[in-house]
Amino acid sequence: MSGIREFFRKKVVSLKRNPQIIPLLMALVAFLVYSFNLTLMSNTTAKIQGTGMGLAQFGIMLLSLLSMVCLLNAFPRRKKANIPMVVLLFIMFAIIIYCDIHYNNAITAALTRASSPIKLDASTAYIAQAYNMLSVHMVLVIISAALVALLPVYSKLLKKINVSVEVEDNGSMAEIELND
Numbered sequence: 001m002s003g004i005r006e007f008f009r010k011k012v013v014s015l016k017r018n019p020q021i022i023p024l025l026m027a028l029v030a031f032l033v034y035s036f037n038l039t040l041m042s043n044t045t046a047k048i049q050g051t052g053m054g055l056a057q058f059g060i061m062l063l064s065l066l067s068m069v070c071l072l073n074a075f076p077r078r079k080k081a082n083i084p085m086v087v088l089l090f091i092m093f094a095i096i097i098y099c100d101i102h103y104n105n106a107i108t109a110a111l112t113r114a115s116s117p118i119k120l121d122a123s124t125a126y127i128a129q130a131y132n133m134l135s136v137h138m139v140l141v142i143i144s145a146a147l148v149a150l151l152p153v154y155s156k157l158l159k160k161i162n163v164s165v166e167v168e169d170n171g172s173m174a175e176i177e178l179n180d
Contacts (some may be wrong), residue, residue: 012163019155020075023147027071030140031064033133040130041103047127048118050106056099060137063099067092071148086148093145100138107131 015021034041038061045053067089074085107127110118120128 026144037133044130048110056103059099063092
């Protein structure tokens, strides 16, 4: 039991020293959700062939990777935040969200167009899955942006957590002899 407690204590100490890990992990989760579903995205782009869908897909992938690099450079260890990198990070998040919205709108337009709309059935179920995945990805990117924006708030709250270790005392420090 004490091993588990010590493990979590070390993790909290690590978070207290590097609170920027939290938004980085959320950005990593958003990237992994998108990248593990690239087949859905590619099949949807190939089926619908809407304007700018491939570019939006490429932009999401590229900016997701670059946003994590930018996030690492925006908050160097034990230094002040690099403001131009933080601004660039929010611009990248905004472009990613715009690309998600554009792609979802292209899917909606293809499903609801007047001439030869795409029917959702078992053979085109991946289109609905891609639509839902993009919605989840958009929410994860928004959460990542909120975590970056609220970093000063929860880093102060993390610093208030007491993670000190109690050291046992034998009670009689005066009895220790330093002879010999």
